[in-house]
Amino acid sequence: MVVRASGHRVRTHGGGHYNTFLALEAADPKLFARPAAYFNTCREKRNEFSYELAGVVSELEVQELLREVSEFALLVGRWIQERHPELA
Amino acid sequence: MRTRYGADALFPAIRKHILAATVMQPERWWYASQLARHLKVSKTSLQRELVNLAQAGVLRKRTEGKQVYYQADSDCPFLPELQGLMAKTAGLVDVVREALAPAAPCIAFAFVYGSVASAREIATSDVDLMVVGEIAVADLALPLRKVRERLGREVNITAYSTEEFARKARAGHHFVRSVLNKPKLFIVGTANDVEAVVGGEAGRAQARSESGAPGTPGHRGKKPRRRAS
Known part of the structure; x- marks a missing residue:
């Protein structure tokens, strides 16, 4: 939503998630650098481990991801209302 | 209180950074400008150190056209020792420690495991980092991104609360047990802190692996990634 609201579209074939997080940060570095870096860390972990090993995602990490995603959704909602009220 | 890390006292700054970059990625050839960009220093400030290290x-x-390339010399008789020293100082541990420093009070222990800690890494080996404590990975994501940029390697973090790590170690959880049994480079805390959290047989296994050091049998090399998105 942030990327689209900023007037961009991420090409989905090859590196779609990576490019999305780059574009997210570029849309508002001050606000989105932290979640973009965090989600990219999760992406790397998924690439590194989920196809090779089971059980490497901890309960702490799952709880944190659920919390961060909820907070991110609220953050995006506020950002759209503030920066692109016509889309809210 | 310690105000300088080991490599700062042992080597001048530029030499330390050159050694960290070259011996930690021994297969890689660097040309001087590339190394200067990587280290964020001027090319002229590197030249003398590069010449001295090559002469030593x-x-x-290697010269190709106008470019001069440098690589860690695999025939250097003390290269393995230098790699070990750099891994524990400027090449890895100090860099990761600096990134974790703001969160250190919340960390019970943190260590690097896997091929880098086992001294079996190749140039592209990722850094597998285990952090145990009451921390949030989101708070470490930006500092760890800087670590990636400095080391030129991916950093894969796995985080546990102390309670979950201890519980899974005692229950014989395959991943936690496998990490406990492998060589480690401690970033925060020591083997004693692991023992204090884990205790029992799992803690003793940890202590045994500590005495093993690099090359402990049973190390599983990294498989290639299947895909990235």
Whole structure:
């Protein structure tokens, strides 16, 4: 939503998630650098481990991801209302 | 209180950074401008150190056209020791420690495991980092991104609360047990802190692996990634 609201579209074939997080940060570095870096860390972990090993995602990490995603959704909602009220 | 890390006292700053970059990625050839960009220093400030290290047999030199390339010299008789020293100081541990420093009070222990800690890494080996404590990975994501940029390697973090780590170690959880049984480079805390959290047989296994050091049998090399998105 942030990327689209900023007037961009991420090409989905090859590196779609990576490019999305780059574009997210570029849309508002001050606000989105932290979640973009965090989600990219999760992406790397998924690439590194989920196809090779089971059980490497901890309960702490799952709880944190659920919390961060909820907070991110609220953050995006506020950002759209503030920066692109016509889309809210 | 310690105000300088080991490599700062042992080497001048530029030499330390050159050694960290070259001996930690021994297969890689660097040309001077590329190394200067990587280290964020001027090319002229590197030249003397590069020449000295090549003359001392620590680096080897190759010329192609106008470019001069440098690589860690695999014939250097003390290269393995230098790699071990750099891994524990400027090449890895200090860099990761600096990134974790703001969160250190919340960390019970943190260590690097896997091929880098086992001294079996190749140039592209990822850094597998285990952090145990009451921390949030989101708070570490930006500092760890800087670590990636400095080391030129991916950093894969796995975080546990102390309670979950201890519980899974005692229950024989395959991943936690496998990490406990492998060599480690401690970033925060020591083997004693692991023992204090884990205790029992799992803690003793940890202590045994500590005495094993690099090359402990049973190390599983990294498989290639299947895909990235």
